[in-house]
Amino acid sequence: KAGVTQTPRYLIKTRGQQVTLSCSPISGHRSVSWYQQTPGQGLQFLFEYFSETQRNKGNFPGRFSGRQFSNSRSEMNVSTLELGDSALYLCASRTGTSANNEQFFGPGTRLTVL
Amino acid sequence: GESVGLHLPTLSVQEGDNSIINCAYSNSASDYFIWYKQESGKGPQFIIDIRSNMDKRQGQRVTVLLNKTVKHLSLQIAATQPGDSAVYFCAENKWGAQKLVFGQGTRLTINP
Numbered sequence: 001k002a003g004v005t006q007t008p009r010y011l012i013k014t015r016g017q018q019v020t021l022s023c024s025p026i027s028g029h030r031s032v033s034w035y036q037q038t039p040g041q042g043l044q045f046l047f048e049y050f051s052e053t054q055r056n057k058g059n060f061p062g063r064f065s066g067r068q069f070s071n072s073r074s075e076m077n078v079s080t081l082e083l084g085d086s087a088l089y090l091c092a093s094r095t096g097t098s099a100n101n102e103q104f105f106g107p108g109t110r111l112t113v114l
Numbered sequence: 115g116e117s118v119g120l121h122l123p124t125l126s127v128q129e130g131d132n133s134i135i136n137c138a139y140s141n142s143a144s145d146y147f148i149w150y151k152q153e154s155g156k157g158p159q160f161i162i163d164i165r166s167n168m169d170k171r172q173g174q175r176v177t178v179l180l181n182k183t184v185k186h187l188s189l190q191i192a193a194t195q196p197g198d199s200a201v202y203f204c205a206e207n208k209w210g211a212q213k214l215v216f217g218q219g220t221r222l223t224i225n226p
Contacts (some may be wrong), residue, residue, distance in 0.1 A: 106156030
């Protein structure tokens with residue numbers, strides 16, 4: 001079974017631009033979460049989607065948004081990029097049922113904002 | 115607020131020795147704890163988890179201990195191998211939820 005895939009793996013943008021990152025969960029997984037990882041703040045939860053609905057949200061500004069499609073694939077969007085948005089963005093999937101809470105992470109998208 | 119922290123940012127051990135990585139958490143309501151391993155260029159990889167109704171759980175070469183009295187979590191790796199070199203994160207959440215709160219991580223280095 002293929003793991004969580006994220007595209008692109010690397011991205012360079014300039015301040016003020018917007019970016020869209022993509023995540024394909026493990027087949028059969030209906031829950032997708034996004035995390036931001038930086039050296040200073042560590043791993044921080046952005047949001048979680050389940051069956052195309054946002055189920056949880058972290059403490060990030062409205063410039064960060066996401067969505068989930070009917071096939072469980074998810075995208076996250078960051079508008080009006082700032083230098084501080086440079087980070088590794090990680091996607092994680094799980095089945096979504098409470099009986100199994102294990103999350104599987106993708107390799108991440110490394111975003112650099114210049 | 116919620117926070118999960120690690121006592122040491124780096125840990126060096128001799129190959130073959132046992133490693134112990136510690137973690138403190140502050141949210142008494144958390145009932146599910148996980149240890150992740152992250153190698154360079156990769157996403158975090160699940161190692162082992164434990165629910166709050168347990169105080170010890172063992173896996174293959176790894177043991178997680180939970181002390182709810184002092185809100186402390188530890189990961190023990192037996193017979194540490196070069197492949198164990200990575201950053202280790204503890205995380206907490208409530209069972210069934212998806213909002214993991216991660217610690218800052220401990221970098222484990224193996225000396226030959």
